[in-house]
Amino acid sequence: MRHYRIAILPGDGIGHDVIAEGLQTLQQLAELSGDFRLDTETFPWGCEYYLQHGRMMSADALKIIEEFDAIYLGAVGFPSVPDHISLWGMLLPIRQSFDLYVNQRPIRLLPGTEGPLRGHGPEDIDFICIRENTEGEYAGVGGRSHRGAPAEVALQTSVFTRRAIERIMRYAFALAEREGRRKVTSATKSNAQQYGPVLWDEIHAAVAAEHPTIETDKWHIDALAARFVTHPQTLDVVVASNLFGDILTDLGGALQGSLGIPPSANFNPDAATRRGPAMFEPVHGSAPDIAGKGIANPIGALWSGQLMLDYLGEHAAATALMRAIETVTAAKQVRTPDLGGRATTQEMGDAIRAALRLQEVAS
Numbered sequence: 198m199r200h201y202r203i204a205i206l207p208g209d210g211i212g213h214d215v216i217a218e219g220l221q222t223l224q225q226l227a228e229l230s231g232d233f234r235l236d237t238e239t240f241p242w243g244c245e246y247y248l249q250h251g252r253m254m255s256a257d258a259l260k261i262i263e264e265f266d267a268i269y270l271g272a273v274g275f276p277s278v279p280d281h282i283s284l285w286g287m288l289l290p291i292r293q294s295f296d297l298y299v300n301q302r303p304i305r306l307l308p309g310t311e312g313p314l315r316g317h318g319p320e321d322i323d324f325i326c327i328r329e330n331t332e333g334e335y336a337g338v339g340g341r342s343h344r345g346a347p348a349e350v351a352l353q354t355s356v357f358t359r360r361a362i363e364r365i366m367r368y369a370f371a372l373a374e375r376e377g378r379r380k381v382t383s384a385t386k387s388n389a390q391q392y393g394p395v396l397w398d399e400i401h402a403a404v405a406a407e408h409p410t411i412e413t414d415k416w417h418i419d420a421l422a423a424r425f426v427t428h429p430q431t432l433d434v435v436v437a438s439n440l441f442g443d444i445l446t447d448l449g450g451a452l453q454g455s456l457g458i459p460p461s462a463n464f465n466p467d468a469a470t471r472r473g474p475a476m477f478e479p480v481h482g483s484a485p486d487i488a489g490k491g492i493a494n495p496i497g498a499l500w501s502g503q504l505m506l507d508y509l510g511e512h513a514a515a516t517a518l519m520r521a522i523e524t525v526t527a528a529k530q531v532r533t534p535d536l537g538g539r540a541t542t543q544e545m546g547d548a549i550r551a552a553l554r555l556q557e558v559a560s
Contacts, residue, residue, distance in 0.1 A: 199233040201509055204265040204474065208243040209283070210483025211542075212271020214491060215498035218546030219269065223502045225550055226514045233511055238265075244275040244283055244483075253278075253286030259294050263473040267505050270478035271498065276485055285337065292330050293337075295473035297463040298361065299368055300328035300442060301504070302480060304449035304459065307496075308527035310536060312454045314426065321430040322452050327372065328442025329365040330463055332356045333393075335439040357393035357438070359400065366404040368466060369436035373411050380412035381405070384421050384437035384445065397438065422448060446480060455535040456481045457494025460501035464508060477505040491541045494533040496522060499549060521552035 205220060207213040220237065227235050240262075242254040253273075255261070262268060268291065274283045291297070306312050306322035314322070336356035343349045369381050383401045387394035398415060405413040416424060418441045424431065425448050437445055450456040457479070464475035479497030487493055499522060507515035525531055531548040532538025540548075 198231075199511075201233065201235050201267065202265045203235050203237045203505075204262045204268045205237050205239040206242060206268060206287075207239065207271040208273045208287075208483065209245070209275045210272050210485055210488035211481075211493035212243075212273075212483055214489075214493050214542045215479060215495040216269060216271040218495035218542055219498040219502045222499055222518065222546060222550055222553070223269075223506070225553060226506070226518060229517075229553065229556075230511070230514050233509075233514070237269075242287060243273065244278040247278050247283070247286065253283060254290075259290065259473075262291075263295070265474045266509060267474045268476040269502065269505060270476055272479070272481065272483035274483045275488075289335060289337070291476055292463055295476075296331060296465050296470065297476060298329065298331045298364060298465055300330040300461060300463050301372075302326045302328065302442075302446045302449065302459060302461045303500075304446070304453060306453055307458065308523050309529045310454045310458070310526050312452045314429065314452060317429060317452075324429070324432040325372065325376075325378075325434050326442055326446045326449060327365060327369045327434060327436045328446065329361060329436075329438050331439075332358060332361050333439035335443075355390075355393050355438075355440075357396050359396065362397055362400040363404065364467070366401055366436060369434050370404055370408040370411055373434045374408065378411075378433040380414070380433040381408075382421070382432055382435045383413070383415040384418050384435060384441040385415050386418050386441075388417060394438075401436075418444075421445065425449065425452065450480055455494060456497075457533065457535045458496050458500070460497050460504055462501070462504040462508060475505070475508055477501040477508075491543065492534050493542050494535050495542050495546050496526075496549075499546070517553060517556050518549075520556065521549045524552040525549050 207216045227233055247253045273288045303325050306319045334355045339353040341351045373381050385394045385398050387398045450459040459480040461480050462477050465471045479501050503515050503518040525548045531540045533540050533545050
């Protein structure tokens with residue numbers, strides 16, 4: 198039997214609710230399969246931990262979790278802690294320390310759900326965003342001087358390196374080839390930012406030339422955001438810098454009908470340079486307004502768990518979970534409030550697990 202060590206980080210707010218449903222579902226899948234086991238350990242890190250200890254994670258947190266195969270994260274952030282402290286105290290250090298340079302976010306309108314775009318169904322909204330996850334606008338380079346004075350200055354420097362751009366571009370084109378997708382679209386802003394994005398464009402063109410069977414184009418980020426809304430059917434694989442990818446995928450969540458639906462995977466696909474675990478998390482945040490009410494949509498967390506299973510090589514179980522999610526959304530019987538229904542977080546999880554039990558999960 199295959200064993201996987203999973204670090205559970207529920208984090209903050211609704212992260213506790215959705216990760217509980219996701220973990221129960223993943224354990225059921227392991228039992229149904231009989232071929233693998235998930236050995237989990239839960240860590241209490243997050244904003245509540247910060248208020249007690251003055252830091253988001255324990256001092257040796259990264260050393261502890263580097264021995265795990267994957268991290269299953271709920272959400273980070275709460276009003277009691279400034280956002281830049283919660284993000285830089287937990288999420289970004291994990292991504293950067295373990296060099297999880299790919300942030301992969303599928304954007305699909307699931308069967309039976311409705312997005313805000315009139316006349317666009319599941320056949321139109323089905324693409325993947327690949328976000329560079331370790332540098333760019335979120336490199337953390339900068340500083341402040343003359344604090345509190347009229348002449349106070351804050352500098353935030355974007356960092357673009359050839360190595361990072363090349364590897365994210367190569368991954369995007371390889372993904373398109375592997376999944377039979379026809380086109381890679383690059384997000385840029387090289388008209389106004391004449392250094393980093395220009396290097397991005399040059400490397401995009403060079404890598405594209407190595408993949409002549411894949412169409413490619415580039416759009417300035419403002420025009421591409423508009424294209425998400427007006428022509429989503431023209432998108433297939435979108436590759437973007439850290440900030441641009443972050444913004445675009447939240448817009449993608451809106452196209453899917455709810456930010457409670459989209460998942461994400463953070464990983465390093467290069468076996469030779471990989472160190473530490475990959476991380477899987479729903480795109481949504483901690484949603485303080487509904488935290489503790491039991492009405493959060495767990496689909497984003499369950500779908501993130503599905504991506505984790507696929508990353509671990511449990512492809513049959515991953516396929517079964519995706520099929521169960523689609524079965525429930527297509528039936529239109531169980532809907533959480535964000536989708537216009539009254540179902541609780543647990544009721545949605547129960548429905549997906551019931552759909553799983555009707556399948557045969559085999560290796």
